[in-house]
Amino acid sequence: MISIDVVSESNLWSKKIKKPHLFFNSLVHAFPKKYRFTKKKVSLTILLSNNINIKKLNKKFRNKNKSTDVLSFPSEKKVDIKKSPYIGDIIVSYEFINKPKILNSLEFKNKVAKIFIHGFLHLLGYDHIKLKDFKKMLVEEKKIYKAIKTKIVKFV
Numbered sequence: 804m805i806s807i808d809v810v811s812e813s814n815l816w817s818k819k820i821k822k823p824h825l826f827f828n829s830l831v832h833a834f835p836k837k838y839r840f841t842k843k844k845v846s847l848t849i850l851l852s853n854n855i856n857i858k859k860l861n862k863k864f865r866n867k868n869k870s871t872d873v874l875s876f877p878s879e880k881k882v883d884i885k886k887s888p889y890i891g892d893i894i895v896s897y898e899f900i901n902k903p904k905i906l907n908s909l910e911f912k913n914k915v916a917k918i919f920i921h922g923f924l925h926l927l928g929y930d931h932i933k934l935k936d937f938k939k940m941l942v943e944e945k946k947i948y949k950a951i952k953t954k955i956v957k958f959v
Contacts, residue, residue, distance in 0.1 A: 805831040805840055811851040815897040819911040823851060831923075833951040838923075843888065847926060849919070850894040857896040872899040873918045874923035892924035911944055912955050920947045 809824045820826050827849055831839065852860075854870035861904070862868045864876070877891040900914050924940055924947075931945035 804844060805834075806846040807831060808846065808848045809851065810848065811894045812856060813851060813853040813897050815853065815901075816851045819901070819906075819908050820915070823849075824879050825906065826912070826915075827919065829957075830919060830951055831956070833954045834947055835950045838927075842959055844882055845888050845890055847890050847923070848892045850892065852894050853894055854896050854898040857894055857899070859889070860894060870896055870899055872896055873922045875922040877928070881928065891926040893919065893926065895919065895922070898907060909956060914950070916951060923947075 807824070807827045809827055811823060816823060837919070857874060858868070858870040858875055861871050866873070873897065874894040875891060876894075878887055878889050895915065898903060900918060901911060921940075921944060926945055929940040929943060931940050934953075942946070
């Protein structure tokens with residue numbers, strides 16, 4: 804089972820997702836069985852951030868002086884859930900996700916879900932530097948999103 808600790812450093816998030824802890828934990832409970840880790844205890848942290856802070860982190864850790872939608876920091880280079888059940892941290896920028904600013908709550912949640920899935924797969928070791936890896940990751944993203952998309956509307 805996956806447990807998510809959600810931390811928000813921006814009040815903007817509460818405009819679109821009233822209960823982020825419930826939202827993200829509900830998402831992972833709807834993941835395909837392969838990614839739910841039903842017989843293991845797996846945990847991660849999500850930081851709900853903004854463009855200013857994610858830009859600082861992107862500069863510090865990736866040497867890219869720009870904001871981005873999501874950053875993922877795996878706890879280990881090679882994920883081994885048996886050794887360490889904590890798989891890492893995901894940081895998401897509100898302003899980056901909320902483009903255009905006219906997104907309604909459901910559209911926003913769908914974008915957040917997609918970017919969360921992307922960050923989650925990074926924590927599990929997926930990458931998209933090479934084209935073949937990009938294609939492999941994209942297939943997995945689509946599988947996960949397909950499993951949860953009809954349920955997003957029900958999530959708080």
